[in-house]
Amino acid sequence: MEIPEEKTKQDKLITKINFQYNQRAKIEPVFRMAENRFDLATDSDKPQVKAFYVQMSVLLYNLYTIVDTVPSPKAGVDIDTTQNELLEVVHNLALNGPTIPDALTYHRDPVMPLECSADALREIVRLVLAIRKDGECRIDIDEEKIRLRACSEDKVAYLDYSLPTDTAIRSTDGVTGSYWAELEGLDYFIRAGATEEVSVSFPPETPKSKIAMRSAGLTYRFPVLAEQLAHRVYNRLSTGECCECSLPNRVFDRDIKVADLIGPEVQVQFDPVTQFVEFAAEGKKSQDAFSYSHAVRQPESVGNSVETLTIPVARLRDITPRVPSAMPVTLRIGTRHLTYQTEGPVEGGNLTVYSAKRYDEVG
Structure with missing residues (x-):
């Protein structure tokens, strides 16, 4: 049954919804069959199985989204005929391995x-x-x-x-x-x-x-x-000259949490002479305040000037708890940004967060 050119958008939408729901019962058992064949493959079959699995993904994606391809790229496509052709190919693929007729490759580029x-x-x-x-x-x-x-x-x-x-x-x-x-x-x-x-x-x-x-x-x-x-992103943000120190994430995470209880900002100060980093916060409406000092390691390449920076805690408070508490973190304190760098929270991940002292300063 070909789709008439005058078919309304509403009719096309109904056709699409009906297709997706009615074909689910046919598609999913075949997909399960394909998965079983993939799981039972031996090492010697892996190159062929890889091609098989990728092609299965392409065909199944086509089956779920085929109405999007009508009437282009091939005008006048018969939905019923095309989905039956694809189902037959998927069935054969699940039983016999990868082989896709050229006539069916126009539906989608590979995912x-x-x-x-x-x-x-x-x-x-x-x-x-x-x-x-x-x-x-x-x-x-x-x-x-x-x-x-x-x-x-x-x-x-x-x-x-x-x-x-x-x-x-x-x-x-x-x-x-x-x-x-x-x-x-x-x-x-x-x-x-x-x-x-x-x-x-x-x-x-x-x-x-x-x-x-x-x-x-x-x-x-x-x-x-x-x-x-979309908004702009950068390959790397320039931080200029900065002091750098390392400490366990649990220390920084705790200080961010306490600062968040008192006010919207935290002050970070690093003294390379005493080898201490100090965190402090003051309430704007209350008289609450806190400060905490922690001994840190300083790389030899950093200068001896005292650096102080005050930053908002709103974003960091949702990030630091996600990093393992014992994970070492590096803080770089510059004139415009505090850079928080560590591994995690997913193993092997490289996490860097820049926090500016004022709004509209990233970039």
């Missing part, structure tokens, strides 16, 4: 899968949400790492976080690409029941691209953002 644990995904998403409420961030993926960068709405905090793709984040097909996305909805996806492994499929970089997350039978899709509509 690019990554895999990670639900716990790792949760930590990554909440780091970004701690900086920016809508979770808008830049995602860069190459063969070695995945990198996320985000700037707070008021330009007072900046996140730069990277993970190697051979640890918590695993690439199954040499994923590369750069995307802008809002991760706010991912927190709901995780809360809804994402467990153990999460498969992340990055689509081609087009205006209508969508990133897909799959876990425990749940699928969540969200669009990428146009680069011209």
Whole structure:
């Protein structure tokens, strides 16, 4: 049954909804069959199985989203015929291994899968949400790492976080690409029941691209953002001359928590002569105040001047608790920024947070 050119948008939407719900019962058993074949593969079959699994992902993605491709790129496509063709190919693929007719390759460019644990995904998403409420961030993926960068709405905090793709984040097909996305909805996806492994499929970089997350039978899709509509990020922020010291995360985390109870800011002062870093805060409406000094290690390359910087605690208070308490952190105190750098919260991760002393100073 071909779709008439005069078919209304509402009719197309109804057709799409009916297709997605009616075909689920056919698609999912075939997908389970495909997964079983993948799990039973021997080491000698791995190259073929890898191609098989990637092609299965492409075809299943096509089945769920095929109505989006009508009437372009191939005008006058028969939905019923096309979905039956795809189901037959998927069935044969699950039984016999990879083989895709050229006639079916026009539906979608191949998706690019990554895999990670639900716990790792949760930590990554909440780091970004701690900086920016809508979770808008830049995602860069190459063969070695995945990198996320985000700037707070008021330009007072900046996140730069990277993970190697051979640890918590695993690439199954040499994923590369750069995307802008809002991760706010991912927190709901995780809360809804994402467990153990999460498969992340990055689509081609087009205006209508969508990133897909799959876990425990749940699928969540969200669009990428146009680069011209996103906020600016930087490869590296210039901090100028600064003092540098190291201390356990539990010390810095505790001081941020106490400062947050008293007021919106914390003062950080490092004296290279005494080798102490001091944290202090004063209440603006109350008479409350606190201060705490801690002995630290100072790299030899740093000068001997005393540095003091006062910064907001609003973003840091949601980040420092996510890092293991015993993890060493490096603080760099400059004229404009406090730089907080450490590993974690996901194993192997490289976390850097810049906190400016005033709004609109990041950049």
